[in-house]
Amino acid sequence: MTTPMIQFQDVHKSFGNNHVLRGVNLDVMKGESMVIIGGSGTGKSVLIKLVLGLLPITSGKILVDGHDTTKDERDAFLARFGMLFQGGALFDSLPVWKNVAFRLLRGSLKRPKDEARAIAIEKLRRVGLKERVADLYPAELSGGMQKRVGLARAIAAEPEIIFFDEPTTGLDPIMSGVINELVREIVVEMGATAMTITHDMSSVRAIADRVAMIHEGVVQWQGPVGDLDNSGDPYLDQFINARAEGPIEAVR
Amino acid sequence: MTLLQSLLSPIGRSTLGLMATVGRISSYAFATVSHIFRPPFYLKELGQQILFIGYFSLPVVGLTALFTGGALALQIYAGGSRFNAESAVPSIVAIGMVRELGPVLGGLMVAGRVAASIAAELGTMKVTEQIDALVTLSTHPLKYLTVPRVVAATLTMPILAGIGDVIGIFGGYLVGTTRLGFNSAAYISNTIDFLQSWDVTSGLIKAAVFGFIVAMMGCYHGMNSGRGAQGVGKATTNAVVGASVLILTSNYILTELFFTS
Numbered sequence: 377m378t379t380p381m382i383q384f385q386d387v388h389k390s391f392g393n394n395h396v397l398r399g400v401n402l403d404v405m406k407g408e409s410m411v412i413i414g415g416s417g418t419g420k421s422v423l424i425k426l427v428l429g430l431l432p433i434t435s436g437k438i439l440v441d442g443h444d445t446t447k448d449e450r451d452a453f454l455a456r457f458g459m460l461f462q463g464g465a466l467f468d469s470l471p472v473w474k475n476v477a478f479r480l481l482r483g484s485l486k487r488p489k490d491e492a493r494a495i496a497i498e499k500l501r502r503v504g505l506k507e508r509v510a511d512l513y514p515a516e517l518s519g520g521m522q523k524r525v526g527l528a529r530a531i532a533a534e535p536e537i538i539f540f541d542e543p544t545t546g547l548d549p550i551m552s553g554v555i556n557e558l559v560r561e562i563v564v565e566m567g568a569t570a571m572t573i574t575h576d577m578s579s580v581r582a583i584a585d586r587v588a589m590i591h592e593g594v595v596q597w598q599g600p601v602g603d604l605d606n607s608g609d610p611y612l613d614q615f616i617n618a619r620a621e622g623p624i625e626a627v628r
Numbered sequence: 629m630t631l632l633q634s635l636l637s638p639i640g641r642s643t644l645g646l647m648a649t650v651g652r653i654s655s656y657a658f659a660t661v662s663h664i665f666r667p668p669f670y671l672k673e674l675g676q677q678i679l680f681i682g683y684f685s686l687p688v689v690g691l692t693a694l695f696t697g698g699a700l701a702l703q704i705y706a707g708g709s710r711f712n713a714e715s716a717v718p719s720i721v722a723i724g725m726v727r728e729l730g731p732v733l734g735g736l737m738v739a740g741r742v743a744a745s746i747a748a749e750l751g752t753m754k755v756t757e758q759i760d761a762l763v764t765l766s767t768h769p770l771k772y773l774t775v776p777r778v779v780a781a782t783l784t785m786p787i788l789a790g791i792g793d794v795i796g797i798f799g800g801y802l803v804g805t806t807r808l809g810f811n812s813a814a815y816i817s818n819t820i821d822f823l824q825s826w827d828v829t830s831g832l833i834k835a836a837v838f839g840f841i842v843a844m845m846g847c848y849h850g851m852n853s854g855r856g857a858q859g860v861g862k863a864t865t866n867a868v869v870g871a872s873v874l875i876l877t878s879n880y881i882l883t884e885l886f887f888t889s
């Protein structure tokens with residue numbers, strides 16, 4: 377059996393008395409598109425931040441390519457990842473193109489400015505933004521445009537592993553479709569491993585190879601996207617059919 | 629017993645809290661200093677910060693020094709006249725400005741301006757996950773954000789204080805010659821004759837320390853800001869208050885070191 381690209385082994389994460397993750401076990405294979413679903417506040421964003429070491433793990437282990445993430449050399453480790461933050465997290469002191477090309481303007485992936493700019497504009501085009509946008513500042517963009525700039529930045533250096541935290545939230549249906557296709561393309565063409573968090577069921581069906589649902593701090597259900605509708609799991613059924621009644625309490 | 633305990637325990641708790649903060653800030657300062665000398669170096673960011681912290685603080689520091697020098701001349705004249713020592717005005721204004729008031733008041737003004745804006749900027753970056761984003765883009769926030777600010781402040785604060793010294797002495801000169809009847813040439817020669825180079829140097833060293841403190845407190849509180857707008861507001865306040873208190877404390881310690889013995 378091949379080693380999974382990302383392996384969560386009994387991962388726990390607490391903030392004080394708030395026990396967010398309580399034993400997550402999940403494997404994401406190389407070149408696979410894994411989609412994480414689950415209620416708001418269940419710890420999906422936290423899960424991704426744990427992989428990148430942005431938050432310390434309370435207990436358990438996360439292996440990337442079979443290596444313990446806390447022991448690897450940080451720079452080389454992080455160079456393999458791209459991340460779209462839920463809020464975009466664009467640097468508001470830099471124009472859009474420098475945001476997108478951030479990695480290409482410094483460090484080990486540094487290249488000439490013209491070249492970096494050309495790549496940035498190409499990536500912006502892929503997320504449906506015109507060249508004109510390149511010289512604006514993030515504060516001058518709409519929320520959905522900022523999200524797409526964040527997406528362009530995440531894919532700019534063509535990373536092996538990409539995390540998308542709600543890539544289509546705040547986008548119109550057509551643009552959502554474009555982004556879904558883009559995520560799919562990145563996995564198929566670049567052979568990247570992707571982990572996407574989304575609340576949008578049409579995104580789930582368009583993007584996912586496999587789906588994992590987080591509930592009460594554990595992976596409640598996981599399986600191929602084709603099994604989504606006949607999983608027999610009452611929690612998953614309630615979630616994907618958007619029902620207020622069911623085992624998941626609507627008031628938390 | 630319980631009453632006593634409930635009165636004393638907040639004091640104990642805040643003392644422990646203060647100690648913990650001092651420890652954290654010290655280790656943050658050590659980490660920053662160690663990063664100053666290791667590549668990569670972000671020279672463009674350093675240039676921007678020198679411009680922002682140094683150049684744009686000139687008006688504030690200049691005005692402060694001008695009026696302080698003027699007021700100082702009036703006070704020393706009034707005080708000196710009690711001992712028939714009015715003639716000491718030029719030299720005491722110069723020594724007072726150069727050793728104490730130039731660096732300290734300059735430092736405090738820069739604390740208000742720079743520590744606050746650094747804390748607000750980095751605090752906002754923290755709560756909007758921009759600092760996390762930096763990390764994921766293989767850029768060390770300490771190197772990219774803290775080091776340029778701390779280096780810029782440490783380098784430019786002495787220059788600001790030096791300019792403040794000159795403007796402050798000039799303020800004293802203006803008041804001395806126009807209001808107190810000093811002869812212009814005598815005022816200038818009195819100033820220069822009594823001023824020793826160590827007076828000036830010690831003040832500039834102090835200023836460098838204050839610059840370091842200001843940027844350090846801005847960065848530390850910004851980077852460790854709580855969540856939300858409230859967190860950023862608190863970080864800004866803590867940065868200014870912390871920087872001001874540390875400037876005054878370290879000023880006393882440095883003065884002890886420099887001028888006793």
Ligand SMILES: Nc1ncnc2c1ncn2[C@@H]1O[C@H](COP(=O)(O)OP(=O)(O)OP(=O)(O)O)[C@@H](O)[C@H]1O
Pocket residue numbers: 391394396415416417418419420421422423462
């Ligand atoms: N830095 C932090 N400090 C303290 N608590 C945190 C922190 N980050 C997240 N939490 C808490 O962890 C829980 C999970 O947060 P997370 O952002 O992972 O939710 P989520 O599943 O991504 O939700 P959503 O779908 O709304 O984005 C929340 O209760 C949140 O308050």
Ligand SMILES: [Mg+2]
Pocket residue numbers: 420421422462541
């Ligand atoms: Mg989230």
